[in-house]
Amino acid sequence: MQISIENLSHCYGAIDVLSNVNLTFNPGEIAVIIGPSGCGKSTLLRLMGGLEEPCQGAAYIAGQVPEGSLNPLTYIFQDFALLPWRSVAGNISLVLEDHKLSKRESEAIINDVLTRTNLSEFHDALPRQLSGGMKQRVAIARALAVRPAFLLMDEPLSALDSQTRELLMDDLVELWAREKFSACYVTHNLGEAVRLGHKVIVLSRRPGQVRDVVEIRIPLEERRERSAELEDVQQQLWQMMREEALAADRELADA
Numbered sequence: 001m002q003i004s005i006e007n008l009s010h011c012y013g014a015i016d017v018l019s020n021v022n023l024t025f026n027p028g029e030i031a032v033i034i035g036p037s038g039c040g041k042s043t044l045l046r047l048m049g050g051l052e053e054p055c056q057g058a059a060y061i062a063g064q065v066p067e068g069s070l071n072p073l074t075y076i077f078q079d080f081a082l083l084p085w086r087s088v089a090g091n092i093s094l095v096l097e098d099h100k101l102s103k104r105e106s107e108a109i110i111n112d113v114l115t116r117t118n119l120s121e122f123h124d125a126l127p128r129q130l131s132g133g134m135k136q137r138v139a140i141a142r143a144l145a146v147r148p149a150f151l152l153m154d155e156p157l158s159a160l161d162s163q164t165r166e167l168l169m170d171d172l173v174e175l176w177a178r179e180k181f182s183a184c185y186v187t188h189n190l191g192e193a194v195r196l197g198h199k200v201i202v203l204s205r206r207p208g209q210v211r212d213v214v215e216i217r218i219p220l221e222e223r224r225e226r227s228a229e230l231e232d233v234q235q236q237l238w239q240m241m242r243e244e245a246l247a248a249d250r251e252l253a254d255a
């Protein structure tokens with residue numbers, strides 16, 4: 001299954017947010033979207049997930065939804081969105097409740113995703129007993145429980161401190177290496193972009209247009225030790241972001 005975006009433009013009233021975006025998101029790939037503040041990254045993710053309809057053009061699923069996927073497009077947000085009165089297992093079971101699974105099937109899925117995210121011993125813990133990093137691990141486990149074809153991740157690590165971010169990036173790479181998931185990952189953080197992205201989509205300032213798509217061929221598993229090649233890619237991305245941010249600043253100053 002792919003997600004295709006064709007000639008997509010979007011506006012809110014008089015504000016043009018996205019302009020003529022054409023992109024393809026491939027299975028088994030993590031595509032990272034970066035761009036200056038307010039350029040439409042989160043809007044693009046919402047349009048991809050069908051939470052809003054684009055003003056022009058389309059975002060659609062191409063190909064077959066993989067068998068067994070309970071929710072093909074699943075979001076992970078920065079604020080974890082866990083119910084405080086439910087345990088870790090209870091938060092995960094919530095997303096399974098509408099799917100007519102037996103208690104045994106649900107429990108098997110919950111145990112599987114808790115094992116995959118190294119959370120088995122926190123099965124009965126409440127969110128308030130967990131650190132921020134652990135809460136986001138639970139949110140990732142909950143997303144994996146519905147066997148998504150695509151994870152739509154909106155700055156999932158931005159509420160966390162830098163050490164926890166590093167650990168969760170390692171976790172995501174390990175999860176991906178074990179069972180290749182597909183994801184579209186929005187971030188401001190260029191370190192995350194080059195650590196996790198098979199390709200990095202650079203949007204221009206608003207209205208967001210695709211300025212460049214940078215492919216990174218270094219395997220994800222080999223990126224923990226940052227090579228000179230990875231540093232070069234990050235520098236190249238920063239140069240593009242800097243130009244866009246400076247141009248946006250000048251536009252505001254001229255307005």
Ligand SMILES: Nc1ncnc2c1ncn2[C@@H]1O[C@H](COP(=O)(O)OP(=O)(O)OP(=O)(O)O)[C@@H](O)[C@H]1O
Pocket residue numbers: 012015017035036037038039040041042043044188
């Ligand atoms: N529901 C909405 N109604 C009106 N305007 C909106 C709405 N959602 C977003 N916008 C505006 O659209 C523009 C793009 O917002 P969006 O959140 O997609 O950008 P972003 O690139 O994700 O921003 P950031 O990097 O700051 O998170 C902004 O100017 C924002 O104020």
